[in-house]
Amino acid sequence: MFTKEQIAERGFYTQHFEQGKQDNSLILNMGPQHPSTHGVLRVMLEIDGEYILRADPVLGYIHRMHEKMAEGKTYAQFITNMGRVDYLHALAWNWAFVGAVEKLGETPPSPRAEYLRVITCELNRISSHLLWWGAYLLDLGAFTPILYAFDDREELLDILQDLTGSRLTYASFTFGGVVTDMSDALKERITRFIARLRDRLPMYKSLVTDNFILLGRVEDIGHIPVDMAVRYGATGPVLRGSGVAYDVRRAEPYSVYPGLDFVVPTSDRTDALGRYLVRMQELEQSLNIVEQAVAQIPAGDIQAKMPKKPKVPAGEVFFAVEGARGKIGCYLQSNGSGSPYRVKLRAPSFSNLSLFAELSQGTLLADAVSILGSLDLVIPEIDR
Amino acid sequence: MYRLEEIKRAARGMWSLVVGLNITGKYFLQPNVTIHYPRQEVDNLATFRGHIELIPEDNDSLTPRCISCGTCAKACPSGCITVTKKKAPAPTPEEVEQGVKPKAPKDPETFRLDFTLCSLCGQCVMSCPANAIRFSQNINIAGYSRQDFQFDLVARLRSRLPKHVKKAE
Numbered sequence: 001m002f003t004k005e006q007i008a009e010r011g012f013y014t015q016h017f018e019q020g021k022q023d024n025s026l027i028l029n030m031g032p033q034h035p036s037t038h039g040v041l042r043v044m045l046e047i048d049g050e051y052i053l054r055a056d057p058v059l060g061y062i063h064r065m066h067e068k069m070a071e072g073k074t075y076a077q078f079i080t081n082m083g084r085v086d087y088l089h090a091l092a093w094n095w096a097f098v099g100a101v102e103k104l105g106e107t108p109p110s111p112r113a114e115y116l117r118v119i120t121c122e123l124n125r126i127s128s129h130l131l132w133w134g135a136y137l138l139d140l141g142a143f144t145p146i147l148y149a150f151d152d153r154e155e156l157l158d159i160l161q162d163l164t165g166s167r168l169t170y171a172s173f174t175f176g177g178v179v180t181d182m183s184d185a186l187k188e189r190i191t192r193f194i195a196r197l198r199d200r201l202p203m204y205k206s207l208v209t210d211n212f213i214l215l216g217r218v219e220d221i222g223h224i225p226v227d228m229a230v231r232y233g234a235t236g237p238v239l240r241g242s243g244v245a246y247d248v249r250r251a252e253p254y255s256v257y258p259g260l261d262f263v264v265p266t267s268d269r270t271d272a273l274g275r276y277l278v279r280m281q282e283l284e285q286s287l288n289i290v291e292q293a294v295a296q297i298p299a300g301d302i303q304a305k306m307p308k309k310p311k312v313p314a315g316e317v318f319f320a321v322e323g324a325r326g327k328i329g330c331y332l333q334s335n336g337s338g339s340p341y342r343v344k345l346r347a348p349s350f351s352n353l354s355l356f357a358e359l360s361q362g363t364l365l366a367d368a369v370s371i372l373g374s375l376d377l378v379i380p381e382i383d384r
Numbered sequence: 385m386y387r388l389e390e391i392k393r394a395a396r397g398m399w400s401l402v403v404g405l406n407i408t409g410k411y412f413l414q415p416n417v418t419i420h421y422p423r424q425e426v427d428n429l430a431t432f433r434g435h436i437e438l439i440p441e442d443n444d445s446l447t448p449r450c451i452s453c454g455t456c457a458k459a460c461p462s463g464c465i466t467v468t469k470k471k472a473p474a475p476t477p478e479e480v481e482q483g484v485k486p487k488a489p490k491d492p493e494t495f496r497l498d499f500t501l502c503s504l505c506g507q508c509v510m511s512c513p514a515n516a517i518r519f520s521q522n523i524n525i526a527g528y529s530r531q532d533f534q535f536d537l538v539a540r541l542r543s544r545l546p547k548h549v550k551k552a553e
Binding site: 073074076077078079080081083084144148151154158161162163164165166169171174179180203206207208210211212213215308 | 396397398400401403404407408411417428430431432433459460461462503504505506507510511519
């Protein structure tokens, strides 16, 4: 270990590269402006030729202190922030915070709102996976798939815009309900969309999944054994891609998920292809969930009767939901005043990224890009 | 035997490329899915969140429903709303005699929105007790300077006069 003076002298970010570079090796910064890091992630790599000796992710480039901001805002004002932590699955973050407040105040949302939340959240998961699919293949050098993905995603965002008012940074959950109701016309549109995407998924498979160039880039790359995934606290498709059927919707059931029929897809492959296949199956499962929720949705108010300013009693609570990237948790401590005393957000991408240092050791640089993409990272969520 | 397997694998791989090209070819012949913006416009704006605007009274399209209570300004997480109340009119001689101060009208003098700070969360719309704010459907919003996004929503409402009324004035 270095002394404090040495760290100050050598710079904070190099402290993990304790041994310095070796003979014939090169220290390379991948990011923070690298297209395959999908944001401002910086990875310090020590490479020997094309092989990675060490990799060290450097975080903090898009830290916006969301947790601290919560302490100065009222409960309702902080919902706006939750749409901006993870821009791809913003509704799950909405739900994590709103759910935590509702759990602490013991004020459940109205039954219709529960179903609307499931519908919007699952549609949002599909849009997140579609974007991941397109962007991952873009990283691997295939350009056209993202255009197909965005064609479907466009229809999906139109539906979500009708349901929530926004297309990306949603802030549509309220305490005890949701903002907008679903019309019958929209119900039909969602049904049409489900049929449409089910029609397209086989095309996705024959265009991309069966393509042997893709298989060459993802097969047997980035093996995550179960114990390693558990050790790093990986969740979501990364953990399920290692064969563990852990899904918060089943493990810690919330809302109306226990009444919905869906399976938790897993893959025993443990490599990048396994994670890829899990996500593709999740698309189908999310479609199943939306289909059931649309069929079962009860009539009624979209907002439970609540005071405009939620009365949150003093105490602490933890509420977790399943996001597109894994377990999204919100720990909330209240002292009974109008704003939270402390909010701690558990971002799944943070744990998933921490696997990267170990995973990429000894791989080719091009494979490291494939591994990074298969973890499906959203950098603003990591930094919060 | 190993070599035979390799050849089979390669053949299957090449075939997967043909399948992919076939799909690309099929989609190449299908009609366009994008909207050509200046010539075509999107139509699904029913719940679209443009910048907020004031809702006029039912019987008077020039006066906002707003009661200038300032709840929206307090609810806003970014502090982008400033409401100023109208001042009370100068007292008439009769009122001076009676010693009564005239009451200020409820509607706002100005309702300033700094759209550069707004994140369109809708807290103002939800919190308004008079139900006087809604999202506009203004999608064509662009400007050359920061000042282009400082709106006075009262003035904006007034500028919405129908043409024949403007002429008469």
